Amino acid sequence: MDLKKKKQILLDELKSFGFSKNVIGAFSKVKRENFIPGNLKHLAYKDTALPLGFGQTISQPYTIAIMLDELNIRKGQRVIEVGSGCGYVLALLSELVGKKGKVYGMEIVKSLFEKSKRNLKDYENVEVYNQDGTKGLKEKAVSHEQKLKGGFDKGKLGSLYFDRVLISARTEKIPKELILQLKENGMLVAPIGNNIKQDLVVYEKKNGKLKIKKKIEGFMFVPLVG
Template sequence: MYEEKRKALVRHLLRAGYISKPDVVKAMENVPRHLFVPENMQKYAYEDCPLEIGFAQTISAPHMVGIMVENLDIREGQKILEVGTGLGYHSAVISSILGESGYVYTVERHSEIAEKAIEKLKNYQNITVIVSDGSKGLKEYAPYDRIFATCAAPDIPEPLIEQLKENGKLLIPVGERFMQDLILLEKKNNKISKRNLGGCMFVPLVGEYGFKRF
């Protein structure tokens, strides 16, 4: 039942132009989104909409996951930092693209959510979940080939830019609490360029370099 719904969702994302890269398509076909949402939400797992996961947090809509992963241009073997683990679905999709030689470090502010994510990701050998203030990045494993946030900041946190490798990409929603722009930042030749991928709405990134409170 879930497999057919997942395939139908991926067909929708392809037709709508949200995804096109074969590795992204394959990852979203293979990762079971229903296992990364609360049990009472599983029947909605393959609807193209965000879902609540508790603590006023959400799992992003599949089309937004697709947009983000496509624009990050992830390659096998890269080291990735995710800010805002949620229940781990986004990390699982990226893990499937990275292969065994790549690695995802993902930071979650809520310890209760992080514990659930760790359980759901236990079969993924290339993902580590860490409870911390994601607005400060994760300096101990920097630099990263790609950094992305599943929560919105008022400005791009400086530590994330500092922890990005040369030729790296950083993707983050930036703006007000209830309406943002999805910004893709690239670092090349020690210069920073930014591109606005369009409007979006994410929960706030709370922390030292984010919003001060939820």
């Protein structure tokens, strides 16, 4: 069976789970085979995580679909992914935010960062950084207006600029900088737990603090490095 047919089967499976049309549309536009090692391309549309090397993986499509669906991303938004790996999720995010939106990826493993840069060369609304993702991207979290006023002011909610934050590696707690750089009423999704048990947790920022909206059990992610 060729990749086109395998992809359609995967899309039909994702549709059967009730994911939004926007999320399904993003999956239909992005070629997963372009983001995985050549010897695994025949598995590109199998609903499973795949190894990327360097102790990292590309997540299972079903898991990614849950995260993207829970983020409820809209056109024109600014989104940051921490632990962006090979860039596959960044490509999906690019489709979700559209041309007027902006996507930022942070990958600490240099070889994966370089690979993702190559993978995403045609995505004009995506920027990738080889930095510690736990610190976020303060320089990108500040609005143009706030820059003119003197930069980042943690005391002013209006200066916080990421609409959505996605952490694609497990952590026991959300880094403070990422909370700070998330807009008021913004959404954050992250796998929370240890190497034995993890929940995918959906947060909303209210009055400067993260409030849990939902917990989904039964996930396994590689650890967040930072």
